Amino acid sequence: MLRAIRVQFLAVLMVCCSHVLVGSFSSNYTDRQALLEFKTISDPRQSLRSWNDSADLCHWEGVRCSVKHPHRVTSLNLTSQGLVGQISPSLGNLTFLRVLVLLANSLTGEIPPSLGHLHHLRYVNLNNNTLQGSIPSFANCSNLLVLWLENNKLVGEIPLDLPRNLEKLSLFDNNLTGIIPSYLANISTLMHLDLVGNNIEGNIPEEFTKLLELQLLFLGVNKLSGCFPQLVLNLSSLVGFDVALNSLSGDVPSNFGSALPSLQYLELGGNFFHGHIPSGLNNASKLFHIDLPSNNFSGVVPTLANLSSLRYLMFTENQLSGDFPTSIANLNNLIMLSLHGNRFKGVVPEWLGTLPNLQIIYLDSNGFTGVIPSSLSNMSQLAELYLDSNRFDGHILPILGNFQMLQVLSIPDNNLEGSIPKELFKIPGLMQMDLGFNNLDGPLHSDIGIAKQLIYLQLSSNKLSGEIPNTLQNCDSLEDIELDRNVFNGSIPTSLGNITNLLNMNLSHNNLTGPIPVSLSSLQLEHLDLSFNNLEGEVPTKGIFSNVTAMRIDGNPGLCGGELELHLLACSAMTLNSRKHKHSTFEKLMIPLATILPLAIIVYVVLLWKRNQKKKSMSLNSFGSNYPNVSYHDLSRATDGFSASNLIGQGRYSYKSFIAECNALKNIRHRNLVPILTACSSIDLNGNDFKALVYKFMQQGDLHSLLYSARDGGDTSASNRITLAQRFCILVNVADAMEYLHHHNQGTIVHCDLKPSNILLDDNMVAHVGDFGLARFIDSGASSFSSMVSTSSVAIKGTVGYVPPEYATGADVSSSGDVYSFGIILLETFLRRRPIDDMFRDGLDIARYVAMNFPDRIIQIVDPEVPEEHHDSLPHTSEPMKEKIMECLLSVLNVGLRCANPSPDERMDMREVAAKLHRIKESFFSQLLESEVIL
């Protein structure tokens, strides 16, 4: 009401007053009115509370007025004021406006085209909002110097009529499409052009050679394609150049850098550049940041000795080779060095430790050898050291305990030996220690308790022994303890229950004894793995122990009680049984089995056709009385009269090989071996001697059928769909089982017939190795080869395609033969092509075929479903993710190639294979699973 009256009053004034007064009054009214219209925006923080009639508009929050024209607004700056809603077109009435900053609010809707009327506008910053629609014309804003529209949701193309005096244009992180218009080259004043993070296609227009003022050209994370833009060599003012994460390809000219004396910042990562790293970079002496990751650069690193300002040097994930680049020795200002994921080899030079400012060093995933240089411990600034997945050997020197700033020490997957020096635990700020997957031995020193700040302790897959020190409880920052696959003994310290921050603990595959400490149930654990030890007694029921999917305790025969879903014997029954005769256990097990049998269909039967009275008298006592008795009749009924669909193997196996299988299976238990239910020795209906091994039914059949049988039995052209992750997990399961057979038993069990049809898949697609008909036992104590089957009878067995070549020339069976079979299966699984495929002849076998196409043409030879899967399921799979998938595939196939090497001495052993695959799983699939790409 009040305002309406005033409007009338002013309108009267406007009619009767002089020209000057009209101008002044109407304009100061106009700006006020324009801002009041803007004020109708939602303002939850009341940032605009000063915008009221009682205050002069020139004192309103964020408003500045002209000195010459006191009531005309020249600057509106409302940074981070929590404003929500659309920008009022009325701002187009602020005709004196020079500066408009609405940075970091929650502005939506379109940018009002009326802003294009503001001739005085010099500086516009609408960054960090959620503005939509296309960019309006600013053609008439002839004074506009800076236009920042970063971090919005703008669409459409880059406007073709930007003002001619523009100096800085940033459209960073929007959703713009189209090409970079050559029109931009007419804006000769342009200094900064930032189009990072859009969907811009094409390449940089040739006309850009005219942009002699251009200092920053940031075009990363778009869809640029074609060759390296040569014209950039002419942009002599260039300070920063970024084309990372596009699809550019070809060589980078060797003189790139020579003509760019001002270049400081260079980002070429995530393209398809190949050839050498341009030697001209050495002439761009002001460079402080070189980042070239995830390309195909190869050859040796050129000299970079002139680059004394260099602080960041990243060659991550290329194909660079040769020894450790010597020219780095001069780069005294280096803060971060990454050679991660290349093919460097040789020793790491001692001089690396003399670079005084290095804070982060990535040398992981190369072929570095020798010992870790002791000089590194002199690096007073070093915070993170990654040496993973190389071939470092020798001892970890105690002097490495001298680090003062180190937070991350990561040396897993090498060949380190000797003990872990206790000095390492004295590094004051160490938060992550990863020494897993090496050959470290000796005890874990009680000084571990000094490392109170430690968050992550990874010592998996070594040969560490002795007891887990009680002092570990002092490390109460620990969130993750990985001590699995060592030979720790003694009991689990009750005091571990004091590590209140603990989330994950893996103590599996050790020789731990005694009870599970109840104290662990008071922790807020997310995962706990105590499997495959010799723990005994009652399983607690509270905390993590109530969540049977988050913890593992299998492979501990002495455990009892716990949650019902664990299906353990009640502790009272257990005590009773141990006091009674062994046969009582047998009776207890038999009753449930008899009821389950018709459902748990029997899948593996060995038929013996010989009718031999002497052999018939042999009982299966060697199998132990822990297994229930089943008659021929039971089996026949449960298998529909031994119908083919229920048999996984059948043959005229010698009596000896049957006993061999029984003996092999008697003592082994592993989650990735087919669990045996029982054995049966009987006479069949025709009076023949009959012996059977009864395995647990595996719902999903075997790997061979999974790979080759038609989906659902319907369309025969459609094969089963198997994701990359499923294939990978199956192979990890098999590797674990084989590692167990070869390395984790009293002796070595050689399977001798590893092939896809012997790899059975349960309901959850977990793989289990079965069929031990040809298994051989090699006594670890005596090197003598004590087989259970006569050598001659086995020499010709195994399956064509999977038998290692050396068996054909009479070599004794050995674990490396199984490694070969595993390698073939690995390659087969990713190619979905049998080793006896027609195409493999005249000396070409599956391993040679993969090797010949490795790495550049791998994508053409793998099962097309592997790369396609990600297009189907996730059309927006980002380029870096695709590269990650490719990188994983190459790492896995590389393991396959190293297993399927024709020369047994060149093959890895299963321990190494399992370790490598687990590393890949950790480093790759954890990320993928997080981003939910695969499963």
Ligand SMILES: *[C@@H]1O[C@H](CO)[C@@H](O)[C@H](O)[C@H]1NC(C)=O
């Ligand atoms: C308009 O400007 C005059 C001075 O030129 C000033 O006295 C008056 O308060 C202003 N009016 C408003 C509504 O801001």
Ligand SMILES: *[C@@H]1O[C@H](CO)[C@@H](O)[C@H](O)[C@H]1NC(C)=O
């Ligand atoms: C806008 O205001 C913020 C503080 O709110 C200030 O830091 C910034 O420099 C101002 N920007 C301009 C262009 O005046």
Ligand SMILES: *[C@@H]1O[C@H](CO)[C@@H](O)[C@H](O)[C@H]1NC(C)=O
């Ligand atoms: C202010 O802007 C609005 C929207 O652009 C327009 O409709 C109106 O006529 C303008 N008012 C004045 C006083 O110029």
Ligand SMILES: *[C@@H]1O[C@H](CO)[C@@H](O)[C@H](O)[C@H]1NC(C)=O
């Ligand atoms: C704007 O967003 C960028 C990127 O998200 C962020 O780094 C920056 O701090 C934000 N600026 C403000 C003022 O919030």
Ligand SMILES: *[C@@H]1O[C@H](CO)[C@@H](O)[C@H](O)[C@H]1NC(C)=O
């Ligand atoms: C970008 O625009 C495309 C269509 O041009 C749309 O499909 C996509 O969802 C948009 N992306 C974002 C992040 O808004």
Ligand SMILES: *[C@@H]1O[C@H](CO)[C@@H](O)[C@H](O)[C@H]1NC(C)=O
């Ligand atoms: C650590 O745990 C042990 C055994 O559970 C307990 O007796 C002791 O009081 C705990 N110490 C601390 C400092 O909490």
